[in-house]
Amino acid sequence: MSVDLTSSAAVDLTSANGAKMPLELPQVLVRREGAMTRELLLHPGEHGLGMTHSSMAADTTTTATCGFCATGCGLRLHLREGVAVGLTPETKYPVNLGMACPKGWEALRVLDSPERATTPLLRGADGKHQPIGWDQAFQTFVEGFRGVQERHGLDSVAFLSTGQIPSEEMAFLGALARFGMGIKHGDGNTRQCMATAATAYKESFGFDSPPYTYDDFEKSDCLVFIGANPCIAHPIMWERVLRNRNQPEIIVIDPRRTETAMAATQHLQIRPKNDLALLYAITNYLIQNDYVDQDFVASHTNGFETLREHVAAFDIESVARAAGISPAAVQRAAETIGKGSAVSLWWTMGVNQSYQGTRTAQAIINIALITGNIGRPGTGANSITGQCNAMGSRLWSNTTNLIGHHRFEEEADRRKVADALGMDEQCIPSEGSWKYDRIIEGVRRGEIKGLWVIATNPAHSWIDQSDVRELFGKLDFMVVQDMYHTTETARHANLVLPSAGWGEKEGTFINSERRIGLIKKVRHAPGEALADFHIFRGIAHYWGLAEQFAEWTDPEAVFRILQRLSRDQPCDITGIDGYRQLDACGGVQWPWTEQDAGDDRSDPPQQRRLFSDGRFFHEDGRAKLVVDSVEPMPEPPNAAYPITLLTGRGTVSQWHTQTRTRQSPVLRLLYPNEPYVEINPVDADALEIDHGQKVRVQSRRGEVIVTANVTATVRRGQAFIPMHYESTNRLTLSHFDPQSGQPSYKDCAVRIIPQSN
């Protein structure tokens, strides 16, 4: 066989000229072919797929946005007769450039599970769930919640929603519940992940507007990650960091020595909850050493003087000492930020899930603003979002903000929304919902008696879990709408409504960089499971709201409603030419207005960032520099509970409460199936704990038995348990960021004792 070495075409790397072939024994003695060999045969896949196994052979392909995290990767679905038989990451999608993390690779696999809910389930007198038909389910739903409302008042029914369903369903739920069913209080699990970032942006920029595009990862010469571990939580964003050709400085501020910290050029391994003081000290240093972009500050911000005065009290020396790191390291980091020409600052849950999260996020925003690191390639104060549609939830959930990020309190906003929806203005309430924690508190106080939970799992994920589980017992009527009937929350439900999942329905997600991406219906939902969209339609009709929601016939129709709602908002998407355009051009970042699109409805550029003109969304166009006092953690370690417990993401292959990821056999291979606690070797030694041994971790609220993972990635006096295990939140302390209402999961005091057996 001859090989063309000069051509750039694919070269057969397995054959060579003149290679001596050894004598081959006849097939009867050595069977080189046969049924088992054929099982693994690959064939040219066409459609750009390369060599493809027959199980994944496709007659066509189509792209959908992944339904796990907010990176929003494009997945190439292999379709055979319209049904997805497999997937590979989409090469041309501008987000992930042909890559995906294990969750994305297994996105279809988790749909096939005996744990899927296939019919509505009603709890009988014996306490067991029995299958019922949809007609009875809708009737039970309506009678149940109406009954609660009649007995306890309209406000006694609340809903808890999610960042996992498409914007169209989110909007439907929010409008149906609050404009139709008279439900006053509803919030999403996004309160547990992104509320802080949203609140911080809103106050600082005048709108909840992450300003960046993923291209910024590649364009920075200095990246600062605060409470973020993209290697594990957002591996495809880390891919983009590694594609940065500027040999950037990477500064990681994190109490744990994570994979990201390992890959950093500087790691500030501070004690937990020293981040706000540290950021203020850095800000102070930047101001003292003239690293401030005075022109930008003067013409585009408010509050600089207050900021300067406030941070003056934070000198590097004492802040560093309190944080347990060397002042020189802080100074070096501050110098790096000050001297960088394109500095981007990124944060995730380490900041958001904190009792001072909003102020910490704003301290990050302040640094970007005063150094003029915003609106240019490679810059920004950038919140990395958690869930696939947390960004959609922030715009469309219609809970604490009026749908489309309007204000309930503003009459003009209510009128605008009513017009856009074609609904009576009277149906729009004039105040926002309670936040999640207040709704839970309402259950405790007997104010909430009916609860509708959609695609989230608070019995696992809510802080101080045992308390929540007990509270669910106080409800008169609880409905859980989920793909799986086995979630910890579904077990509490009176009525379980079976949902179709990602891949079984249509709609759009908004990813971290404001990119609206499409999901597609490429799998048959199991049994009688219905898309949440269809469930909402059913409820609308059974509740008697058919006319009000007459236009809400299918997801794309609702998308057009959302476009109307977005008009003249910073998130204006009136220029998008429907789902087909979203599909054809790899998603569209908001804003994309009619004016942007022009008459020819052209495709938008792929990488767009906000604030290139220095105009922010406050009325005066200026960003606000916000500062606040630094508070100590409410439950510091003491002699009885000497260790600070951190929680967070464990591995790439685990997603939140694992209702989905545990359904994939191959994902289960990729993470410890038993819960574990990371503990410092010195502490382990002092406590006489061996690596791999079972230990008891006790807080004032509960106890868990886990495996000790003795590792120097956590510092002395600290321990880390991944949030994915059911027992983790038995330990956490119920406390919240006052501005955003987000739970502070990463600071409670525990003790660890070896399990004697």
Added chain:
Amino acid sequence: MSSTLPIESKSAGRSGSSRSPLPFSQRESDFDLVGMLLEQQQSLTAVEQFSEAHSAGEIEPSQSVYYRQLLPATPPQPGQQLAFEVNLDSCSGCKACVVACHTMNGLEETESWRKVGTLTIGATESEQVIEADDVIMPTAIDIETSPVTIAGSGIQHVTTACHHCEDPGCLNGCPVKAYVKEPVTGIVRHLDDQCIGCKYCTMMCPYEVPKYSKRLGIVRKCDMCHQRLKTGEAPACVQSCPNEAIAIRTVERVRSDIDVDERLVPEAPLSTLTRPTTQYVTDRADQIREAVPQDSSIDEVAESHWPLALMLIGTEVSVGMIALERFVALGMWLNGSVMPIEATRLTALVSLVIAMVGLNIAPLHLGQPLRAWRVFLGLRTSWLSREAVLLGKYVGALVLATVLLWLPVIAAWTPASLSERIPQWVVVPSWASGAALAASLLLGAAGLYSSAMIYIATRRELWRFNRTMPRFLSTGLIVGASLTALTVMATTESKTAGNLLLLIGAMAGAAKLFWETGLYLGPAKSSGTRRSSSTKTLDERSRRLVQTHLTGVSRVRLFGGWIGVAACMFAMAGIAVGWNTAALLMMTLATVAFLAGESSERLLYFMSVVYDRMPGTLK
């Protein structure tokens, strides 16, 4: 319904708006709302709506833009081969490679040819931490400038697949030539249709690469996606790594520079065993050299291989009986007496039966027993082939010997009509049975030696020569002694022979038990202080497995062994006082107890083995 509900539009909307495509409730109409929703749910429209943009047929894999530079430009030259190169500094531990391998190769539910383990870098022992005791937490972190630094701490993920070794253990061990090292690429390929499912390669490969599939009854392993490489496409793992941490490179085929203590990563098997070709590259080699796998010293009970254990015990007892019987016969001959033919006859028969039982259990171990006839193909390199062939011949010789020994008895029972038909010239020479027995003995001994060499050849530390050979050879001696004593004493009055055999059994049994107790059955010799996991030896780890996870088996091992020894002594006492029946009962008891004890010994041999391995994670 309550009139307090503000949005109760039932009556208002009853007439049905022209905008409404649906009636309100199916309760009030014939329209089947639920049916419509379910129908809409089940109709898939992605192709209709969107496929146009995607239907353009591209032959060239679109991913190629990303992996071009991760492949060599040309096939390897003579003397070279293809190898994986892993950049540890780029690997962030996402494990996409594992899932991509699983998905793109169409593997089974939990099958992937890649695995990612975790190394913990940094202080694992208190003395390594430079810290004042009064400081609750470390005081300084800065990576380069800080005086007290734990910069060396952290974690490192290690992705591993088949290392396509220069001297592949799997290939060398395979009894049926189901492995091929491709001449051009050096890829070690497994021939799935040739594999008999003996799992020997899973022992021979130090890296635990071949994995057995119950469904197929064969092992499968990484083939470096040779079908992709053939078209110039990158292997699944290479093209799926977001960080471009895995590449295919051309390396020299025979590297002479492997140090005797070289390992791919800490606690991995010694590279001298099979000379793996994978290259792990990093700028932080110093750090990684000091790292410890997350699953270091966390061992699990290994596969019991019980059919193999029973087969080994059976053949060893069988050969042991022949050997001991011949040994006693030799002694008697030297003493001027003769071993009665009845004793030899019965011993040979019992020995044959035991060997047959053992060898018939063995195929239960095979996933594809019908393909096992090719087992001779590996004679040149595989001890398994040698064992199979030798033990086969041993049984053949033993059958012959037994038939010859029993010929007079058979002849006596043969009807005259039949025996008259045998021509006169057919004579069985008197030395024939003796010769056949001698041949069995030689073949059996060689077979047993091969049996032991099967495991010694794996070069697992705990299966080394002086741990394996004594265990394997002593079983025949111990059980063989009590059983042969039984067969001899049942057929003759030779007290000396019986006593000698029982003494051998008791002494060998006791000696072996003492030896094993010192090795792994008893408590650790030095109690010592708590030691870091990294310093635990294989022996300690194996002992810990036995004492935490295998207490049942080890109890049977000890009780069986000691009861056997005691029963031998009682039997000797019985012989001495002339209680022959009691003595025979005791010998039977000794045999049963020894069999149980030795079988448990062999199960422990397999189940308690620990060895160096590639890094893993907590389970």
